[in-house]
Amino acid sequence: MSRKVAGKREEVLVRQTKKAAEPKHKTDAPASRVAALGVEAIVSLVGEKVAALRRARGMSLQQLAEISDVSPGAIHKIERSGMTPTITTLLKLATAFGVSVGYFVEEDEGSPEPVHYTKVDTGRPVYTPHKGLNLSGITGSYRQFRTAAAIARMAPGATSGEKVLSHTGEELVHVTSGEVVFRVNGREYTLASGDSLQFSGTLPHYWENRTSAVAELIWVVFRDSD
Numbered sequence: 001m002s003r004k005v006a007g008k009r010e011e012v013l014v015r016q017t018k019k020a021a022e023p024k025h026k027t028d029a030p031a032s033r034v035a036a037l038g039v040e041a042i043v044s045l046v047g048e049k050v051a052a053l054r055r056a057r058g059m060s061l062q063q064l065a066e067i068s069d070v071s072p073g074a075i076h077k078i079e080r081s082g083m084t085p086t087i088t089t090l091l092k093l094a095t096a097f098g099v100s101v102g103y104f105v106e107e108d109e110g111s112p113e114p115v116h117y118t119k120v121d122t123g124r125p126v127y128t129p130h131k132g133l134n135l136s137g138i139t140g141s142y143r144q145f146r147t148a149a150a151i152a153r154m155a156p157g158a159t160s161g162e163k164v165l166s167h168t169g170e171e172l173v174h175v176t177s178g179e180v181v182f183r184v185n186g187r188e189y190t191l192a193s194g195d196s197l198q199f200s201g202t203l204p205h206y207w208e209n210r211t212s213a214v215a216e217l218i219w220v221v222f223r224d225s226d
Helices: 003-056 061-068 072-079 087-097
Strands: 124-126 133-137 147-154 170-177 179-184 187-192 196-200 205-208 215-222
Touching: 003 072, 003 087, 061 072, 061 087, 072 087, 170 179, 170 187, 179 196, 179 215, 187 196
Parallel strands: none
Antiparallel strands: 124 133, 133 147, 147 215, 170 196, 170 215, 179 187, 179 205
16 A cells, blocks of 8 residues: 555544544533533522622621621622632621521522421521520521521530621520520620510620520521511
């Protein structure tokens, strides 16, 4: 076989190989684009919901930053979908707003929930950054209702931390067992079983369990009207 004929056959084989490979690349490309669009949509959804919740609460970027311990710059980027928040950041924002982390990534509910029923021992765990405080939610979606409540168990020595708390809305706590201390706007209240305390969330407040026994409370948060 001449070198000329062999060379032509090699060229044909190369062209056939390239042509056979093309469909595979074209088939894979749309799937990659769909996956990319899915991620972008989720990130965009998170930003929109953070911005909507902040406006609904009447909070500035600085106020939300102070409550959530997330920098104003980071919040601004998240709202504009210019930054993908970490799970830690989402947990902090969710806690500041009083919603679950799932709220930021779930699709909007098709129809509102007019009634929410919580059977005994079926409350959903509610994230809190405070060590020694366990919360079991007993209310429905915070998007539908203006109240969020939980059964709280406060371990001995648990506190709200060194940073004084402040946020929009109101709080109501009712102690069912044990004893806790709340300091609101500079005044200290010792609450024993059967005692209740309601206050505006905008007032600087702090709580702790100074006893050696677990305290149990019904803890309610009322958000401001939209």
